[in-house]
Amino acid sequence: MTRIALYLNQFFGQVGGEEMANVGPRFTGELVGPGRALATLLEPGEELVGTIICGDNYFADHTQQAAEECLGHTRLAQPDIFLAGPAFNAGRYGVACGVLCKRVQDELGITAVTAMYEENPGVDLYHSDVLIVQTGQNAATMRDVLATMLRLARKLRAGEPLGKPRDEGYFPRGILVAELAEKPAAERAIDMLLAKIAGRPFRTEVELPAFDPPPAPAPVKDLAHARVALVTDGGLVPLGNPDGIEISAATKFAAYSLADKDALDAADYDVSHGGYDNRYVKQDPNRLVPLDVARDVEREGKIGKLWDEFLTTTGLANPVNNSRRLGQGMAEHLLEAGVEAVILTST
Amino acid sequence: MTPVAEMVGSHRIVQGNGIVHPLGSAESSPEEERRLRRRIFEKALEALQTEVDKPTVFS
Numbered sequence: 119m120t121r122i123a124l125y126l127n128q129f130f131g132q133v134g135g136e137e138m139a140n141v142g143p144r145f146t147g148e149l150v151g152p153g154r155a156l157a158t159l160l161e162p163g164e165e166l167v168g169t170i171i172c173g174d175n176y177f178a179d180h181t182q183q184a185a186e187e188c189l190g191h192t193r194l195a196q197p198d199i200f201l202a203g204p205a206f207n208a209g210r211y212g213v214a215c216g217v218l219c220k221r222v223q224d225e226l227g228i229t230a231v232t233a234m235y236e237e238n239p240g241v242d243l244y245h246s247d248v249l250i251v252q253t254g255q256n257a258a259t260m261r262d263v264l265a266t267m268l269r270l271a272r273k274l275r276a277g278e279p280l281g282k283p284r285d286e287g288y289f290p291r292g293i294l295v296a297e298l299a300e301k302p303a304a305e306r307a308i309d310m311l312l313a314k315i316a317g318r319p320f321r322t323e324v325e326l327p328a329f330d331p332p333p334a335p336a337p338v339k340d341l342a343h344a345r346v347a348l349v350t351d352g353g354l355v356p357l358g359n360p361d362g363i364e365i366s367a368a369t370k371f372a373a374y375s376l377a378d379k380d381a382l383d384a385a386d387y388d389v390s391h392g393g394y395d396n397r398y399v400k401q402d403p404n405r406l407v408p409l410d411v412a413r414d415v416e417r418e419g420k421i422g423k424l425w426d427e428f429l430t431t432t433g434l435a436n437p438v439n440n441s442r443r444l445g446q447g448m449a450e451h452l453l454e455a456g457v458e459a460v461i462l463t464s465t
Numbered sequence: 466m467t468p469v470a471e472m473v474g475s476h477r478i479v480q481g482n483g484i485v486h487p488l489g490s491a492e493s494s495p496e497e498e499r500r501l502r503r504r505i506f507e508k509a510l511e512a513l514q515t516e517v518d519k520p521t522v523f524s
Contacts, residue, residue: 175483331474334518346513396485411502461510464487
């Protein structure tokens with residue numbers, strides 16, 4: 119009998135949405151969410167013995183504790199295979215899946231597989247440690263993804279060699295495998311170049327990293343005379359969201375005045391962000407855009423001038439290229455305003 | 466979420482007090498909460514004035 123355990127977040131585990139993102143780990147022997155689909159994919163001799171569910175915020179805010187508790191549940195369930203997710207493009211969920219798979223395989227010696235979208239931060243953090251199946255951005259392909267996770271987990275557990283990442287559908291782990299090619303590298307490179315010139319499709323053999331961070335900006339020399347701005351990607355907007363900043367995959371940012379304000383008044387603001395429980399920021403927007411303490415610091419002369427507006431957008435499920443474009447737009451806006459330093463608060 | 470900030474190449478990173486209120490604390494008294502906010506904000510000011518050459522978490 120091959121025993122299989124599944125890890126899900128509170129949403130896929132059907133505990134609740136963002137308002138339940140703080141629940142700690144729990145174990146259930148019942149089939150929930152993707153577990154139902156998974157059960158139909160099992161072969162004779164395989165059994166889904168249980169599902170561990172944890173809230174995304176609980177895991178992100180108490181990672182060590184959450185992982186320990188999940189490991190405890192896993193030990194008790196005694197699985198042979200541990201599947202986490204799929205997390206698709208959910209960032210906190212993806213990171214939790216990565217953490218757990220790594221620890222489950224390293225510390226408990228159990229075969230572990232997860233799945234997520236290529237821009238999920240969990241991919242960059244864990245692709246070299248954990249087998250991560252490639253998915254689309256959302257749950258439309260759930261069944262196919264689960265089938266791939268199972269197929270690869272069976273191979274891993276049996277000690278069978280895996281095929282190439284792009285043939286098997288997982289993210290490269292940075293493992294080099296020697297093989298005989300039909301043509302030498304020079305000929306393959308020339309073939310690719312000719313294909314490129316002719317506009318024919320070709321596949322590179324060396325994927326470039328997706329992130330290309332700029333060099334570190336120099337420190338601010340004289341903060342007491344510098345103009346400092348507040349920026350957030352937590353979706354804080356004036357009541358009524360006048361510029362229509364989207365709650366997810368935002369296409370724009372906006373600047374709103376802070377002139378003559380000593381603190382942000384909860385009555386004037388709303389949150390346009392579908393990725394975290396907004397109650398606490400709505401109660402007191404200074405918890406996201408810390409105007410009250412920034413004014414104190416300005417009065418005390420520790421910063422020269424707090425810029426008279428804050429910039430805001432929604433950092434959720436946004437393709438990297440789009441986020442980069444928004445960031446460049448913000449930077450240009452701030453440079454024009456003569457801002458020398460930015461404090462960006464993120465949820 | 467500081468590992469994510471490091472991974473994407475943010476150079477000066479300060480850990481907030483939770484995803485739902487990076488500069489707040491719903492459980493604390495208003496005075497304590499404001500002191501916490503001030504502490505995190507001042508840490509950010511310290512980071513802005515510090516030379517770094519790679520993603521760095523200030524704690």
